[in-house]
Amino acid sequence: MGVIRLGYVHLRVTDLDSSTEHYRNTLGMDAVAEEDGRLYLKSWDEHDHHSVVLEEGGVGLVKLGYKVATPEDLDEFEHRATVFGARVQRMSKGDNVGVGDGLRITLPSEHTLELYNDVEYLGNATGSWNPDPWPREGLRGIGVPRLDHTLITTADPILLERFFSEVLGFRAAERLVGGPDNDDLVGSWMFCGEQPHDIAFVKGEQGKLHHFAYHVDDWTSLLRAGDIFSMRDVPIDFGPARHGITRGETLYFFDPAGNRNEIFAGGYRTGPDFRTITWTMDKAAQGINYTHRELDPDFLNVVT
Amino acid sequence: MGVIRLGYVHLRVTDLDSSTEHYRNTLGMDAVAEEDGRLYLKSWDEHDHHSVVLEEGGVGLVKLGYKVATPEDLDEFEHRATVFGARVQRMSKGDNVGVGDGLRITLPSEHTLELYNDVEYLGNATGSWNPDPWPREGLRGIGVPRLDHTLITTADPILLERFFSEVLGFRAAERLVGGPDNDDLVGSWMFCGEQPHDIAFVKGEQGKLHHFAYHVDDWTSLLRAGDIFSMRDVPIDFGPARHGITRGETLYFFDPAGNRNEIFAGGYRTGPDFRTITWTMDKAAQGINYTHRELDPDFLNVVT
Amino acid sequence: MGVIRLGYVHLRVTDLDSSTEHYRNTLGMDAVAEEDGRLYLKSWDEHDHHSVVLEEGGVGLVKLGYKVATPEDLDEFEHRATVFGARVQRMSKGDNVGVGDGLRITLPSEHTLELYNDVEYLGNATGSWNPDPWPREGLRGIGVPRLDHTLITTADPILLERFFSEVLGFRAAERLVGGPDNDDLVGSWMFCGEQPHDIAFVKGEQGKLHHFAYHVDDWTSLLRAGDIFSMRDVPIDFGPARHGITRGETLYFFDPAGNRNEIFAGGYRTGPDFRTITWTMDKAAQGINYTHRELDPDFLNVVT
Amino acid sequence: MGVIRLGYVHLRVTDLDSSTEHYRNTLGMDAVAEEDGRLYLKSWDEHDHHSVVLEEGGVGLVKLGYKVATPEDLDEFEHRATVFGARVQRMSKGDNVGVGDGLRITLPSEHTLELYNDVEYLGNATGSWNPDPWPREGLRGIGVPRLDHTLITTADPILLERFFSEVLGFRAAERLVGGPDNDDLVGSWMFCGEQPHDIAFVKGEQGKLHHFAYHVDDWTSLLRAGDIFSMRDVPIDFGPARHGITRGETLYFFDPAGNRNEIFAGGYRTGPDFRTITWTMDKAAQGINYTHRELDPDFLNVVT
Numbered sequence A, B, C, D: 001m002g003v004i005r006l007g008y009v010h011l012r013v014t015d016l017d018s019s020t021e022h023y024r025n026t027l028g029m030d031a032v033a034e035e036d037g038r039l040y041l042k043s044w045d046e047h048d049h050h051s052v053v054l055e056e057g058g059v060g061l062v063k064l065g066y067k068v069a070t071p072e073d074l075d076e077f078e079h080r081a082t083v084f085g086a087r088v089q090r091m092s093k094g095d096n097v098g099v100g101d102g103l104r105i106t107l108p109s110e111h112t113l114e115l116y117n118d119v120e121y122l123g124n125a126t127g128s129w130n131p132d133p134w135p136r137e138g139l140r141g142i143g144v145p146r147l148d149h150t151l152i153t154t155a156d157p158i159l160l161e162r163f164f165s166e167v168l169g170f171r172a173a174e175r176l177v178g179g180p181d182n183d184d185l186v187g188s189w190m191f192c193g194e195q196p197h198d199i200a201f202v203k204g205e206q207g208k209l210h211h212f213a214y215h216v217d218d219w220t221s222l223l224r225a226g227d228i229f230s231m232r233d234v235p236i237d238f239g240p241a242r243h244g245i246t247r248g249e250t251l252y253f254f255d256p257a258g259n260r261n262e263i264f265a266g267g268y269r270t271g272p273d274f275r276t277i278t279w280t281m282d283k284a285a286q287g288i289n290y291t292h293r294e295l296d297p298d299f300l301n302v303v304t
Helices: A016-026 A071-085 A156-165 A219-231 A281-290 A298-299 B015-024 B071-084 B157-167 B218-233 B281-290 B297-301 C016-025 C071-084 C158-168 C219-230 C281-288 C296-303 D016-026 D071-084 D157-167 D221-233 D281-288 D296-301
Strands: A001-013 A032-037 A038-042 A052-056 A060-068 A089-093 A102-106 A112-116 A146-154 A171-178 A184-189 A200-201 A208-215 A250-254 A260-266 A277-280 B003-012 B030-035 B038-042 B051-054 B059-068 B089-091 B102-105 B110-117 B145-154 B171-178 B185-190 B199-203 B208-215 B248-254 B258-266 B277-280 C003-013 C030-034 C039-042 C052-056 C060-068 C086-093 C100-105 C112-116 C146-154 C172-177 C184-191 C199-203 C208-215 C248-254 C260-266 C276-282 D002-014 D030-035 D040-043 D052-055 D060-068 D089-091 D103-105 D114-116 D146-154 D171-178 D186-191 D199-205 D210-213 D248-254 D260-266 D279-281
Touching: A001 A016, A001 A146, A001 A208, A016 A032, A016 A038, A016 A052, A016 A060, A052 A277, A060 A071, A060 A146, A071 A089, A071 A102, A071 A112, A071 A156, A102 D221, A146 A156, A146 B102, A156 A171, A156 A184, A156 A200, A171 A281, A184 A219, A208 C086, A219 A260, A219 D221, A277 A281, A277 C016, B003 B015, B003 B208, B015 B030, B015 B038, B015 B051, B059 B071, B059 B208, B071 B089, B071 B102, B071 B110, B071 B157, B157 B171, B157 B185, B157 B199, B171 B281, B218 B248, B218 B258, B248 C100, B277 B281, C003 C016, C003 C146, C003 C208, C016 C039, C016 C052, C039 D199, C039 D221, C060 C071, C060 C208, C071 C086, C071 C100, C071 C112, C100 D260, C146 C158, C158 C172, C158 C184, C158 C199, C172 C281, C219 C248, C219 C260, C296 D281, D002 D016, D002 D146, D002 D210, D016 D030, D016 D052, D052 D114, D060 D071, D060 D146, D060 D210, D071 D089, D071 D103, D071 D114, D071 D157, D146 D157, D157 D171, D157 D199, D221 D248, D221 D260, D279 D281
Parallel strands: A001 A052, A060 A112, A146 A200, A171 A277, A208 A260, B003 B051, B059 B110, B145 B199, B171 B277, B208 B258, C003 C052, C060 C112, C146 C199, C172 C276, C208 C260, D002 D052, D060 D114, D146 D199, D171 D279, D210 D260
Antiparallel strands: A001 A060, A032 A038, A038 A052, A089 A102, A102 A112, A146 A208, A171 A184, A184 A200, A250 A260, B003 B059, B030 B038, B038 B051, B089 B102, B102 B110, B145 B208, B171 B185, B185 B199, B248 B258, C003 C060, C030 C039, C039 C052, C086 C100, C100 C112, C146 C208, C172 C184, C184 C199, C248 C260, D002 D060, D030 D040, D040 D052, D089 D103, D103 D114, D146 D210, D171 D186, D186 D199, D248 D260
């Protein structure tokens, strides 16, 4: 069946307290566990144990977790990743609070990717019996409903795209290409289900995080989020704006450690028959920031 | 790989001209072919040949087409449907303009369901090269981007749910149950991908259509659509309102022949690990019309 | 200078506790005073002492308060109202908590209208020094920002329109006319500033309240309000929908006593040079409910 | 009665053809007259003859027109302006196409301000008889409904504020102050009716235009406008964003001559009893761009 979604982002933050304030009270996630100096958080419309892990010390990604549909997928992915030449380990129940046995793969981009199927089910905040559309007890801050995707950097986008395609069955919804013949892959936005992207990567330093994103309802959510960021002194990178790539609506900002977050709305429906869209470098700025058609150099250069 | 989406709805309409006006100029679909008195239409963000077929004479469904991911799926589904005891035929390239070989199944509900993988690719209106987020040349009327789902009626919801689950691999996102022990299935909302529903059915007359739905961007689209319906004398059934079931935002209306249409926005992300939500009959009105918590009897009784 | 706005609505409610729950926790008003069994409430973006007064016992209007620009206006309006033949009294500081001397007029429609200039200033919730756009400490329920207008019923709309025009300097933004020659005034929507209406009235029983309305930000506010009404069992009359008359977006509902409330967004800018729009009875339903073009008889008949 | 609104902006543009394309097809205004090389344009929801005049040659303001409520206001304003020490002339019917006799004042800021009451009435695009909420024949581009306000620069904000207050009866909704004792006026946002501002000015070069603004429906209009600007290569200055000052939602951009335009939504209701809000220089960036809390130097420096 394959990979079903980005399950968790495990992050380093310089100061756990200020980042806890950010993820809990500004974004509105709930703390579900704290163990060994790691804080486990969950958004209100997520069902599994957690989607963000904060670990004090430094910045950037510790690892990404993607959930797979069946335990058998793990065997198949282990086999394929090994054939591909990636470093693969089994991970054990308890390596992550609430998560069972799984697979730990070192991507060609040097990021650590964990695949798992077994994870503790907590259910979302509205329940499964005559549910309200959102929690009637209210939400804190932005009240992000769920994690959506991540964008990482890699020295070799072609190799990483091959990995996600051949090993994990992802497809490219959109690709940014450069070079004189438009055959140099600069970035790829790949999906495993029906969204425009579940993982994306652009050419850059190995092992770095550009951002990870939460899905929010709509464009109006971005205005309100921007207000909250202003009230709470959260630095904004860019947005609210339209993406050309994915057609979504976006607002980028930073956690107190400097890790870039995004809230993202909209997009289109993909699927196994979706034909890849191509962006060329002369339109790259429009592809990323369709509204403004220009990018601050920091947007390209700041990664953690 | 399985079923990927509702591909087309083939409808009877009493008068082809007035319904063409409705689907083309009010909803904004494009006519892509006309043959043997049938009009084939496509929405601007759809890629395959057509998604609606209008045939003059009567009202209601001729058949539904669902696209499958691979040609091999057709063999598998033929086998499973036969084992289930359904009537199955092969259909041939040319039975439907633009559609290749496939399978024609008579559902336990007496609806005709066509499965196909081969269909002519036309591409959407924004193209696959540095695309705009919507067609800069403008849209007619509402400018619906794509078909979303359909809701049909059946004498035996449990049997039909079993068919969609066991034969076609759908899962129930939400179920409406009645009876003293909440074990009588009144309706089921089932998905094949990541939406809340790709097909739904409620207890009722065999072989009937309750409605089919287009996906639109957001709640604001429903206000503007309601304005256009008022300008163009399109009868509204109910909405704009919130659905409890699916959490979406909805507006129901009728085509000139009396077939019910819906425009639908929002909803949540499902997937293979989604746990079914249950609604009980005491909350049924809230489940369907969360905002108003009451249903006009016609909403339940009028089908075509 | 003239009348500047609807300042307060003084209402009868059958049970003070349940209505307090409605106006405080569902609508989000703040209680500012309680005296002699009357509860005084204020919305977060209002500056004066109160905008709603609840008094236990019965239903319907006790009186309406409209604020005038200067104390001298009171003399002028007293003179004009007397010349018009209306019953006029002086009211005294303390007749209403927080309100100074003023004028009490019995309208030709038998409603009591109070005019005042002197009222205690409390300021809004965001203050007047580097204010946030909305209260960062959050809002309860819908969080209505301010009162907007009221609609009352009268046996003689022409007479009441003359009163508001000749005595108080209002103008008709829109009029609904009937009769064979379209010369029978059925309703009038009148403004004193730049909104589409500050008072409106339709033909009906003398002295009754059809509804009073709060202004909210936008169409999205109506969806969220509808959700809250569903969670809190507040009966909805109609909407979310577009008004033809005023072009606004509307949602009507009832307080626990049966007094009709509205939340209203949008509309256009009027002014002293605005030319009156006319609606005819054949389009009356569209005028009131542009989206659905039909009215429930209760919308016309239920007044308090 | 006083000033009722900004009636027209008369602009210089370097090239009439490209600016005509901008104001007609991107913004969606209608050309109503062309005479002596000047193009007169009107937005769809405006009633008077025109609201923008384009004149080829250079950039910046030729003059601003504000409409007054009665012919007698002109005499009163002439008297008061003369007493104030401003240069005042009578202007004649025909000086501006469609506009009657009036007053031409040289503001202390060296801008030319025309006051008039007599102007040809054309009516808006939806008419005054059972009108639709927007033109059913559709709109071009953004389809701006109406002009809203202008922001100009002056060497002496205190003097200009005194002029607008003492001569024209405007009030300050919000003021930006600096200096060690917060007694140096940097900018003032003044209204004549019920909006947050009809004119605004900040300290800067005499006689210059910072921007003029159109009112649009809502935040969603700004997303769509940004898309259209991207499709049509219109340079954006900043936004979509929230204003702290006025609480509105904003998007700034440039016409082909380099004159800054804004589309503006939201805001609050003022009136004669509104108490001025104060912003201090340490919060100035938040006051102007509440979302991002930083200003590009060009936003402050580029005027025409």
